[in-house]
Amino acid sequence: MGTPEFAAICLEEILNSKHEVVGVITVPDKPAGRGQKLAQSAVAKLAIEKNLKLLQPEKLKNPEFLTELQSLNADCFVVVAFRMLPKEVWQIPKKGTFNLHASLLPQYRGAAPINWAIINGETETGVTTFLIDEKIDTGNILLKEKVEITTEDDAGTLHDQLAEIGKKTIIQTLNGLETNSIQPLPQENLGILKAAPKIFKEDCKINWEESLENIHNKIRGLSPYPVAWTFFSKDGENKFVKIYKGRFEKASNPNGNLNSISFENNQIKIQLKEGNYYVQALQIEGKRRLSDRDFINGLQDKEGWILNENI
Template identity: 50%
Template sequence: MKKLKVVFFGTPEFAKASLEAIFKSKHEIVGVVTVADKQSGRGQKMHSSPVKIFAEENNLKIFQPLKLRDENFLEEIKSLDADIFVVVAFRMMPKILFEMPQLGTFNLHASLLPDYRGAAPINFAIINGETKTGATTFFINEKIDEGNILLQNELQISEIENAGELHDRLMDLGANLVVETLNRLAENTIQEKPQPIVENPKNAFKIFKDDMKIDWNQPAEKVYNFIRGHSPYPAAFTKIKINNDEKTLKIFAGTFIENNSLKKIGSLEISKKEFNISTQNGIYKPTEVQLEGKKRMSVKDFLNGFRDFENIEIV
């Protein structure tokens, strides 16, 4: 099998797993492209991406361009004479860059394309109650997530797992798929295929704060899927009023019961032992929450902090 020279593009932990898998394979990483270091946290200290940290630890050549069209950056990347570029959880690339290598540029996406194109495929697979998902490698073109498919692997979704747990399983599945794609491209044993045309595609648009608010008018199972689909990040929330003081309550986990509604949608049944919220057709029982200004905790610990249960309500 021919050893391919690879330039890797990526940023978060999800991408680092693929970078590490390539590093351990027979292929050669000749460059790593990631975001510039950023200030974050209380002390506003500079932090590097997980991809950069791995690259530094393994003495890989690192690039952190502010602009992907920068002429000096493009010249440096071209001088690496890579056979192929691999992209995992990175930003959009200009045509002048993704067309540079002889074998092209392929991307890893955490869904079974053409379903769930977009920024949040893992979240939306769970939010929509899917029972399976997977990972896809595909050649990049000028349209977002619409290039020709190379390989796909399926994964069953447990009805109790959250987005974070599914993320970790897809991260490992995807890393193996990236190496398999490289191997088969090196052997010339992949036949790329266009993505099927779908009339009503399932999309996975970027999630904004307003999208994370829980709609208690939904059926109990949909509320349950919505919450686990946002857990642990970015975290679904509701507004709660405690003695006329309105605060945000993030909900990370819970259970639901259908056909057991409370008096009205969004009403609370709360005591030292119970925390039930009514939905369209049942109740949702949070088990892990975080009140604004507090740490994440179990509902048992949350309820221990209250004395006056009559003056708590969903708003």
């Protein structure tokens, strides 16, 4: 059971293992894009390609869906990046229903663990398989695998690393459940827990008053999706800008020309209180993504640009 590319990668790994896939459950096809044509999830595309039995229920408590689910006679349900399951679903298989979560539970329960781990400046994360229960991401732990977060990682590169580790952890979990060699353990009581709630557009706005580290972590934690954003202003005209990549250097800016944007030596430099932030990849609304060099080469006037934080 799953939806995005992360889940499709895991499904492919199961198909290449000794375990049999008796059915695949994903979301219904949905209108997408300007033409609003029906689009399939990554999991649906793979299931069709591999000629697997595919179920796409609108409602998970639908009696017909539950009957069909039971008829599959699955020993175990595997869930990766899907919806919250009702008890009527997760209690069906005799070996239980387990979820692969992209964090080291109980930290970063929620919809966006990869993004929040980087935004919060973590140096380590990982994946966890756990048995699903009535609450979100609270069930007994089966297996964990750790992954280092480097200073060069963004949400995209970390996603790919966790998908690689995660797909192998799923197979190890299936093997363990098959042989009864895994002992489920309750999640640790760590006291202070860090959450990973769904990220909305307003959450992606850059606060340039924060520290350089926090600004940088936010930009890489939201890249390549959903992407941090801000406004560049020139002669009173505001341009909505997505920022995908950057770097920073701490320095004093004694001239007080804060929030100014300059374009020197093929670099986009923003002067801030703690130093300078250099934007290396960006996208102006309505345009394609560009490197700093290509963006600068396309400018007619390079003077008088500033940040506008009042929008």
